[in-house]
Every structure is written in C-alpha cells, then in structure tokens.
Amino acid sequence: MASNAVADPLVSRPWRVKRRIREAHDTFTLEIESRAGESFPFTAGQFNMLHVHGVGEVPISISSNPAETALIRHTTREVGPVTKAMRKLDAGDTIGVRGPMGVGWPIEAIEGRDVVLVAGGIGLAPLRPALYRLIAEREKYGKIVLLYGTRSPQDILFKHELEHWRAQFDLEIHVTVDRAIGTWRGHVGVVTTLIARAPFDPLETVALVCGPEIMMRYTLMELGRRGVRESDMYLSMERNMKCGIGTCGHCQMGPFFVCRDGPVFNYAQIKWLLGKAEV
Amino acid sequence: MADASDSQSNPPVDPAPSGPDGERKLLRLPDLDRLIGLLRARGFRVIGPTVRDATIMLGDIESAAQLPSGWAERVEAGFYRVERRDDAACFAHRTSPESAKRHLFPPAQKLWRADGSEDHPQPVVEDRSTAPRLAFLGLHACDLAAIAVQDKVFMGGAYVDHVYATHRRGALIIAVQCTSSAPTCFCDSMGTGPHLDGGCDLGMTELIEGGEPVYVVHTGSEEGAQLLAGLAPPPASHAQVVAAEQLVAEAAAHQKRRMQTEGIKDLFYQNYENPRWEEVARRCLTCANCTMVCPTCFCANIEDGTDLSGRLAERRRRWDSCYTLDFSYIHGGSVRYSPMSRYRQWLTHKLATWIDQFGTSGCVGCGRCIVWCPVGIDLTEEVAALRMSARAS
Ligand SMILES: Cc1cc2nc3c(=O)[nH]c(=O)nc-3n(C[C@H](O)[C@H](O)[C@H](O)COP(=O)(O)OP(=O)(O)OC[C@H]3O[C@@H](n4cnc5c(N)ncnc54)[C@H](O)[C@@H]3O)c2cc1C
Ligand code: SF4
Ligand code: SF4
Ligand code: FES
Numbered sequence: 001m002a003s004n005a006v007a008d009p010l011v012s013r014p015w016r017v018k019r020r021i022r023e024a025h026d027t028f029t030l031e032i033e034s035r036a037g038e039s040f041p042f043t044a045g046q047f048n049m050l051h052v053h054g055v056g057e058v059p060i061s062i063s064s065n066p067a068e069t070a071l072i073r074h075t076t077r078e079v080g081p082v083t084k085a086m087r088k089l090d091a092g093d094t095i096g097v098r099g100p101m102g103v104g105w106p107i108e109a110i111e112g113r114d115v116v117l118v119a120g121g122i123g124l125a126p127l128r129p130a131l132y133r134l135i136a137e138r139e140k141y142g143k144i145v146l147l148y149g150t151r152s153p154q155d156i157l158f159k160h161e162l163e164h165w166r167a168q169f170d171l172e173i174h175v176t177v178d179r180a181i182g183t184w185r186g187h188v189g190v191v192t193t194l195i196a197r198a199p200f201d202p203l204e205t206v207a208l209v210c211g212p213e214i215m216m217r218y219t220l221m222e223l224g225r226r227g228v229r230e231s232d233m234y235l236s237m238e239r240n241m242k243c244g245i246g247t248c249g250h251c252q253m254g255p256f257f258v259c260r261d262g263p264v265f266n267y268a269q270i271k272w273l274l275g276k277a278e279v
Numbered sequence: 280m281a282d283a284s285d286s287q288s289n290p291p292v293d294p295a296p297s298g299p300d301g302e303r304k305l306l307r308l309p310d311l312d313r314l315i316g317l318l319r320a321r322g323f324r325v326i327g328p329t330v331r332d333a334t335i336m337l338g339d340i341e342s343a344a345q346l347p348s349g350w351a352e353r354v355e356a357g358f359y360r361v362e363r364r365d366d367a368a369c370f371a372h373r374t375s376p377e378s379a380k381r382h383l384f385p386p387a388q389k390l391w392r393a394d395g396s397e398d399h400p401q402p403v404v405e406d407r408s409t410a411p412r413l414a415f416l417g418l419h420a421c422d423l424a425a426i427a428v429q430d431k432v433f434m435g436g437a438y439v440d441h442v443y444a445t446h447r448r449g450a451l452i453i454a455v456q457c458t459s460s461a462p463t464c465f466c467d468s469m470g471t472g473p474h475l476d477g478g479c480d481l482g483m484t485e486l487i488e489g490g491e492p493v494y495v496v497h498t499g500s501e502e503g504a505q506l507l508a509g510l511a512p513p514p515a516s517h518a519q520v521v522a523a524e525q526l527v528a529e530a531a532a533h534q535k536r537r538m539q540t541e542g543i544k545d546l547f548y549q550n551y552e553n554p555r556w557e558e559v560a561r562r563c564l565t566c567a568n569c570t571m572v573c574p575t576c577f578c579a580n581i582e583d584g585t586d587l588s589g590r591l592a593e594r595r596r597r598w599d600s601c602y603t604l605d606f607s608y609i610h611g612g613s614v615r616y617s618p619m620s621r622y623r624q625w626l627t628h629k630l631a632t633w634i635d636q637f638g639t640s641g642c643v644g645c646g647r648c649i650v651w652c653p654v655g656i657d658l659t660e661e662v663a664a665l666r667m668s669a670r671a672s
Contacts, residue, residue, distance in 0.1 A: 057581065252624070
C-alpha cells in the first residue's frame with residue numbers, strides 16, 4: 001500500500017478475521033486483528049467503519065476491552081445486506097477497517113460517581129467497553145448498575161460474561177425481556193420499567209444510555225423523573241454514516257456531525273434537537 | 280464572510296485601487312487567448328465559461344474563441360435562457376449550473392480498488408499525482424467565497440480530503456469582478472461580492488470599449504504576476520481603473536435580492552417547528568437541483584461495488600443530496616421522511632448549522648438555487664417569510 005494510502009481517511013485497512021462468535025440467532029461477534037500488526041488504541045464508545053469486500057461499509061461500535069489493542073471485537077446484529085455479508089466472514093477472511101471514529105463515553109470524567117448503564121438490544125455492544133473500563137478500576141466508582149432490555153431470553157448478549165461480572169464484581173445487573181419464553185423467571189417488560197426501582201442515588205448518578213432512539217427517549221424521561229440531572233445523562237446516537245469523518249454530511253443532526261461530534265452526546269447538549277421530529 | 284451573522288457590504292470604492300504590484304494592467308481579447316495558450320503550455324487544464332446545451336457552462340477551453348463572447352443569461356427564479364447581447368463581453372454569466380465545485384470535488388470520484396482474488400486484497404489508491412493542474416478563468420467573487428467555504432469543509436478539519444486537496448492545491452484562479460448582477464444575485468448582502476477580495480492569482484474587470492471587451496487586471500499572487508508579466512501588458516489608464524471599480528460598485532448597489540443575515544442562526548434554531556416549513560414543502564419537489572447547483576453543498580455518498588466477476592471491488596464517492604430519502608436511511612426507516620423535513624434540513628444547514636460547523640455561512644449568495652429550482656423557490660424569500668412568521672407567533 002502506498003504511503004499516502006495509509007493517510008487517506010477514506011481508505012480501509014485490510015484486517016484479518018480471527019474468529020466469529022455466535023451471540024444470538026441474529027447477532028455475532030467478529031474478533032479481528034490488523035494484518036500489519038498495528039496496535040489499535042480506542043476509547044469505549046468509539047466505532048469503526050467496517051468494509052466487506054465489494055458489498056459495502058457500515059459503522060459498527062467496538063465492543064471489546066479498550067485495554068486490549070491487538071485483537072478487537074465488533075458485535076453486530078444482522079439486519080441487511082452488509083451485516084449479512086459480514087456474518088459470512090470466517091477466520092482468515094479480510095475485513096476492511098477505518099477508525100477508530102467519534103467521541104466515546106466519558107469514563108474518566110465520571111470517576112467517583114454512581115454509574116447507571118441502560119442498554120436496549122444491540123445497544124449493549126457499545127456499552128460493553130465502558131463496563132470493562134469501569135470494572136478495571138472498580139474502586140474509583142460508586143454503585144454500578146446495568147439495566148438491559150432485550151426481546152427474548154434467547155437474545156440476551158454476553159450472557160456468561162454478565163453472570164461472571166455479577167458474581168465477581170460489585171455490580172447490579174437487571175435484565176428484562178419483551179417476551180418471556182421457556183424457563184424465564186426474570187422481569188418482563190420494557191427496560192424503562194426497571195428504572196423506577198433500580199438502586200441508585202439520582203443526584204450521584206451518571207447514566208450511559210444506548211439503544212433504539214425511541215427507547216432512549218423514554219429512558220431519559222424516566223431517569224429525569226427519578227431526579228438524574230440532564231447534564232449527567234449520556235447517550236449514543238445512530239445516524240446514517242458514510243464517511244465517519246465529518247465530510248459526507250449524512251450523519252447530521254442539527255449542527256452536529258454524529259460521526260465526529262458523537263456518537264456519544266451529553267443529553268443537555270442535544271435535548272433541544274431530540275424532542276423534534278425528523279431532525 | 281467570516282461571520283455571516285453580521286453581514287458587511289463591500290468596501291468603499293477606492294479611486295485608484297492597487298494590487299500587490301501597485302499598478303493595474305490592461306488586457307484585450309487576443310491577450311486572453313495568449314494567456315490561455317501560456318497556461319496550456321505550462322501544463323494547465325484551463326476551465327472557463329463556454330456555451331454548451333444552450334447554457335453557459337464551465338468547461339475545458341483551448342482558446343479565447345470558446346469564451347461566450349456576446350452571450351448573456353436572462354434569469355429569474357425558476358428561469359434561465361442564454362441570449363445575445365449587443366456587445367462582445369465574455370464574462371456576463373452569473374448563474375451557470377456549474378461551478379468550480381465540479382472540478383475540485385468531482386461529481387463521481389474513484390477512491391480505490393482492491394483485487395479480491397488476492398489472498399489479502401490491498402486497497403490501491405487512485406493515482407491522482409499525474410492529474411494536470413487546473414486553471415480557472417472567469418470565476419466570480421461568490422465563486423471564490425464558495426471555494427473558501429469548501430476549503431474549510433475538506434481541508435480545515437482534522438482530516439484532509441485527498442481528492443479535493445490535490446485539485447485545490449494545484450489550482451490557479453483568474454477571477455472576474457462582476458460589473459452587473461443577475462436579478463437573482465445577493466452576494467452584496469452576504470458580504471461575498473461582487474468586489475474581489477483576494478483568493479485569486481489574477482483579478483480582472485471587464486469593460487466594454489466600442490463594443491469590444493478590455494480587461495483591467497490586478498495581480499493577487501506571485502504566480503499570477505509572473506503569468507501576467509509574460510504577456511507584457513500596458514498599464515490600464517486611471518480612467519479605466521476608476522470606471523471598472525465604479526461598475527462593480529453599481530452592480531452591488533443594484534442587487535434586487537437581499538438576505539438579512541443578522542441573528543440568522545438563532546432564527547433557524549428557534550423555528551424548526553414554524554408552520555412556514557409546511558408551506559414551502561407543498562411547493563418543493565425534493566428534486567435536489569438546488570443541492571447540485573450550489574457551489575458549497577458537499578454531501579456525498581460512498582459506494583462500494585464490484586465488477587461483474589465480483590472480484591474487483593471499487594470504492595467511489597458520488598455527490599449526494601439531503602433531499603433523497605436514502606440519505607438519512609438507517610435500519611428501520613429514514614430519519615427525514617417528510618419532504619418538509621428535507622427542505623428544512625437543507626436551508627437550516629446552509630444558513631444556520633453551517634455556521635456552527637465551519638464558522639461561516641454555507642451560502643455565498645450566488646442565486647444558482649433560485650434560478651435552477653424548477654418551481655422557483657427563492658431562499659431569500661423563505662428567510663423573510665420565516666422571519667415574519669416567527670415575529671407573528
Ligand atoms: C455509530 C454507530 C454504531 C453502530 N454500532 C453498531 C453495532 O455495534 N452493532 C450493530 O449491529 N449495529 C451497529 N450500528 C448499526 C449498523 O451500522 C446498521 O445496522 C448497518 O449499517 C445496517 O446495514 P445493512 O446493510 O446490514 O442493513 P440495512 O439497514 O438494510 O441497510 C441497507 C442499506 O442502508 C445502509 N445503511 C443502513 N444503516 C446505515 C447506517 N447507520 N450508516 C450508513 N449506512 C447505513 C447500508 O449501507 C445499506 O446499503 C451502528 C450504527 C452507528 C451509526
Ligand atoms: S444556497 Fe443558493 S444562493 Fe446560496 S450559495 Fe448555494 S446555490 Fe448559491
Ligand atoms: S427547493 Fe427547488 S430545487 Fe431544491 S429540491 Fe425543492 S424543488 Fe428542487
Ligand atoms: S458520516 Fe459522513 S459526515 Fe458523519
């Protein structure tokens with residue numbers, strides 16, 4: 001690759017798929033590494049533009065531990081052409097990577113606070129790196145509570161890891177499903193119903209929220225009702241993204257390029273836009 | 280232009296303005312022909328106005344004979360005709376559907392290819408090193424302002440866009456001050472013209488003497504000065520210099536349309552839900568013409584595809600428009616579904632959010648979007664109506 005190719009932010013770097021892990025019937029994790037052996041530092045909440053040869057390129061959050069910079073993971077739900085093709089990739093295949101992109105979760109800035117993470121569906125993937133960070137320095141934070149809503153018990157992502165964390169660390173995890181099937185004896189209902197009873201001190205709490213936009217809106221409302229300050233709520237926005245670097249225009253939301261100024265925003269910063277339709 | 284929220288008018292006419300070389304020169308049509316020849320001999324691709332498809336376009340020119348001498352545009356909102364004028368002026372165009380954007384940021388660009396039959400397909404970047412330098416002849420002040428805006432978009436951030444930067448860094452600009460304005464022009468109120476204020480290598484003002492054009496020329500760069508010296512031009516007379524500046528000042532004074540830019544960002548930010556948007560959406564066809572002709576609009580799609588064998592993958596970038604449904608598509612549906620929200624996105628971006636993003640308005644007042652809108656939607660009128668409606672509510 002010519003040297004200018006490395007510098008061109010629109011050129012994908014060829015990485016190698018190390019492993020594909022099945023997470024749920026429609027969700028998989030790709031573990032990938034650089035063919036050039038590059039180390040890949042990133043912050044929790046950042047994403048990559050992943051390119052499947054000849055098919056297309058889509059933004060996918062990094063779902064692995066930021067402390068591990070040689071092997072990184074992306075957890076993806078198959079919804080359409082590109083994610084479908086991505087699921088067909090196997091160990092040894094090439095995947096194009098551009099990134100890391102965007103602004104992630106404010107992990108350092110919230111030291112000393114209680115942290116409530118609210119995830120809906122695949123929204124747990126971009127929050128997992130934040131959880132790794134919080135756990136790594138568990139003593140620096142107050143209560144850590146994960147509220148996670150998903151469609152059915154079969155759709156619960158990172159199940160073993162969640163169980164492990166719950167056992168090993170001082171971590172509250174509450175999972176709810178939209179539809180209970182089989183032997184599920186846990187909570188049923190949307191994730192927002194968990195907020196009212198979750199054990200956290202609202203004024204001490206910083207909330208990190210990721211999921212479908214509608215779920216996030218209700219979550220923020222509910223957190224507000226509990227007394228969490230708007231300036232203490234963070235959310236990760238999804239928009240169409242083609243460049244990831246603020247030059248293609250697709251991801252705009254008001255004055256923000258979600259790819260560059262986000263995807264993680266402080267709620268107080270974007271509240272004026274979130275309430276409006278079709279911005 | 281630096282801050283669109285306080286619009287400035289053009290500087291007062293200096294009776295004896297001076298370029299860096301302190302003196303203005305005089306060129307005639309045959310000199311322009313020599314100039315084009317000189318540029319081509321130096322390996323430039325010369326891009327200038329020329330009549331094509333009953334329109335004054337910007338295209339490759341090899342001699343001054345291809346300039347639209349004696350042609351003018353008659354324009355209004357939603358209306359464009361070329362017609363004969365009774366002198367031989369070459370630079371009377373104002374609202375060509377094309378601008379320098381087409382050349383600095385081409386409508387379709389190959390970015391790279393990768394051969395999938397290899398074990399590890401490596402992207403091979405399109406070689407742009409051999410692309411000839413571009414010399415633009417006949418850009419106006421608003422065009423230069425638009426280039427300055429796109430410079431910020433493509434070269435002013437953390438990432439430099441390779442395609443744009445390659446064309447832009449090699450570009451030479453010979454600009455023309457407008458000695459008359461189209462009825463759709465409002466650069467004066469945007470503080471972007473018609474007076475040339477830097478940003479070019481040579482600046483010319485077209486005067487008509489006995490039906491023939493002559494050009495009062497000033498230099499704006501070392502390269503421009505060298506080029507001009509190669510033509511050994513005589514100095515322009517004091518009367519010619521004064522006449523030139525007078526015409527430019529009159530062009531500004533006679534502009535019919537104005538944009539009131541004061542407080543414009545807040546106006547938009549506070550009026551996302553103004554009923555006026557529904558009113559304009561009833562007329563807008565979401566055809567995207569306005570975004571295509573606008574010299575600052577930069578939205579693009581990045582497309583990955585393969586050849587028929589599926590082996591050779593190629594990434595291209597193509598102009599895109601916020602007027603399409605696909606533009607804001609995310610799994611589950613488009614964010615901006617209604618035509619109302621798409622028109623609102625365009626105008627709000629141009630005139631308001633652009634200021635937060637790039638420290639400048641996204642509109643330079645060229646009027647192209649007014650002329651090329653099939654239903655004649657006029658953004659100056661829309662802003663005035665929004666102000667009225669905001670005041671009333
Ligand atoms: C910052 C960010 C992080 C994300 N992180 C994850 C993640 O960790 N896991 C996950 O499963 N999903 C994530 N997504 C969503 C993911 O990008 C989409 O599901 C994916 O683009 C869908 O593409 P598709 O071709 O499979 O399906 P479809 O949605 O059917 O797409 C059809 C067409 O639309 C285009 N398209 C759809 N959505 C987008 C988009 N957001 N940007 C650009 N083009 C789009 C596709 O390129 C394709 O050409 C994230 C999105 C964003 C913006
Ligand atoms: S918005 Fe219209 S008037 Fe303004 S620069 Fe673009 S085309 Fe010209
Ligand atoms: S404003 Fe006019 S040119 Fe622009 S999309 Fe609407 S109809 Fe087309
Ligand atoms: S994805 Fe291109 S500007 Fe954000």
